[in-house]
Amino acid sequence: MDRSELADYLRRARTRLTPRDVGLSAGPRRRTPGLRREEVAQLAGMSTDYYTRLEQRRGSHPSRQMLTALARALRLTDVERDHLFHLAGEEPPRPGGSSEHVRPGLLLILDRLHDLPASVLSDWGEVLAQNAMSVALTGDHTGTNIIRHWFTVPGGRDLAPPENHGQHGRAHVASLRAVTAARPDDPGPAALVAELRAESEEFEELWTAHDVVVRRPSPKRFLHPVVGVLDLDCEVLLSDGHSQQLVVHSARPGTQTYEGLELLRVVGLQDLSPSP
16 A cells, blocks of 8 residues: 555545535635545545545555545546555456446536436445435435345335335346346355345245346335425436446426425425424
8 A cells, every 4th residue: 555645646636626526515715726625535435534644644544445435536537446446555346347436427417416316326236326315315325235225124115105115126136136147257246145035035035036127217106204205207327338327316397296306405404304
């Protein structure tokens, strides 16, 4: 790990970005060129103290997951991400397998969709990035797997109507089966399948049914605790190679759901649930 070069690279990558580039408000009386350290830390999901130590050549060796988060926060290209990994003494992700790196152009689109819930997912359910509206709709799930969440987390289905649970579960399993068949040497999806077959009887039953499907645009109903029932259209845009998906939810103007989505945009992340 080259602490000096890593610190310099992080600092230069940070100062070349503006808050607008990453969907943040600049605020008044801004003197710092580029992003502040605390903003990078927020985007990467780490403490400001740890990120500051990295720029001061004092930080401990960052994990591969942390390097991926930094590459995403700093909007690095594939080549720039690989350089970041090399400076940290790590091998970059192998081509052909799953990658958690979201290209800057895709993140730019995500940031611009400020009035629609949008997220970037891997083809096997890893939530790689969310905009603020997506967090307001479903909660912050960046870094989690939606298929694992569905089958193993208590309350993981609360946003979906009970009558739709069977359909969602079958779609999750069939989509995962298609990915594992397409990339048999990719350890990520294979490990997730082994984990869920061991932990969830429902998953095991659906897995043995051997259905195959890929995610397609479809309407989805959400039971939101603040704004109520939302019937949203779901569009899925595929990246090159189809390994990542930009998922965008929208509502038709003039509908009750459209008004509910506007209310969700206004209240944002505020917790308006009644106090116990």
